[in-house]
Amino acid sequence: MDSAVARERVLDAAEELFYGRGIQSVGMDDIRGASGVSLKRLYQLFPAKEQLVEAYLERRDGRWRGRLAEFVDLRPAPEERLLAVFDWLEEWFGEEGFRGCAWINSYGELGATSDRVATQVRAHKKAFGDYLASLVTAAGRPAALAGPLFLLAEGAMVTAGITRSTRPAAEAREAAGLLLDSR
Amino acid sequence: MDSAVARERVLDAAEELFYGRGIQSVGMDDIRGASGVSLKRLYQLFPAKEQLVEAYLERRDGRWRGRLAEFVDLRPAPEERLLAVFDWLEEWFGEEGFRGCAWINSYGELGATSDRVATQVRAHKKAFGDYLASLVTAAGRPAALAGPLFLLAEGAMVTAGITRSTRPAAEAREAAGLLLDSR
DNA sequence: GCACCTGGAGAACGTACGTTCTCTCCCGTT
């Protein structure tokens, strides 16, 4: 099996298991079982579990933001693009196996003990916030609007994860609309 | 040493360690060391770690909501009481050792593996949401306002925890004010 | 055909940790 293929399989297994059950409760042996890649190879690809965790978060970051941008790009009107973020959240929340925001969960689990994880979470959230800010300014709205919209989105992610409901997305979208109208 | 005193000491130690470093990375031996209560007594009081975790979350829930209500009760005007929630968040975020919302963190760590923890997190969030809703109706505002305010508060907690900043509280408060003005 | 390398399966190792057990000391009672 090609090294690149093995790497993908490992990352696929890691993402499903880490996201679904939490990081610390998944052992390297579980990853081996789910990926079909032997421990030896696994450790050649990722010399330690923490590096696999980082690779998991990093790949997921690219995909997550890519999917969001792709969805938003279907809308041409700047104002609509901004609200589309919340529509996408609703889609995401409704997906089978949705279990909240991977970065918020990872931060709760490892933020206090792993600087590298904490740094990656901050980077991801900053990138999401920056993206939101770019949509705000593209819509010709005051930059100060980005912060509150970000908080609404974060609150929706957390609440959707805990309550296993898609409703927070609609609430956040409505509130976002009101904020946009009020300025 | 009185049993009730030992219990308090254990819970004090558990709260400091669990909240500060996460639950899974704190061993029962750490609790013993920090509390000065022997393992034997510790297990008499809490027959398993999970029960200690539950007791930790439960006691913190009472205290957290108590402190919030106390702060809010300093204001007589219903409208002001609503916004005071965000002022209190700002105070909380600025406290030494603040590390985000204990329940959001615990959910990220154990929500997928411990039903009891997940249930307690949902109960805590529901209680907070209900409290917010009671403030909204007491201010004579439409009940539908409670959801968005809740999301703003949750988003602020998460963001303050990750970025170690008090700023999200002010942003959330400002957005809350705009939402209140817009209806 | 044979030496050699690669990779897989899984045993092995070391450590951490939840939980229990042992031993000893201290205190109150008789």
Add this chain to the structure above:
DNA sequence: AACGGGAGAGAACGTACGTTCTCCAGGTGC
């Protein structure tokens, strides 16, 4: 003074898991 019971210190036990090692099969180049 003798005794019983509770408490503390910490050893012990079992398990889980991150990581490494061993062994062997199978394929490849001479």
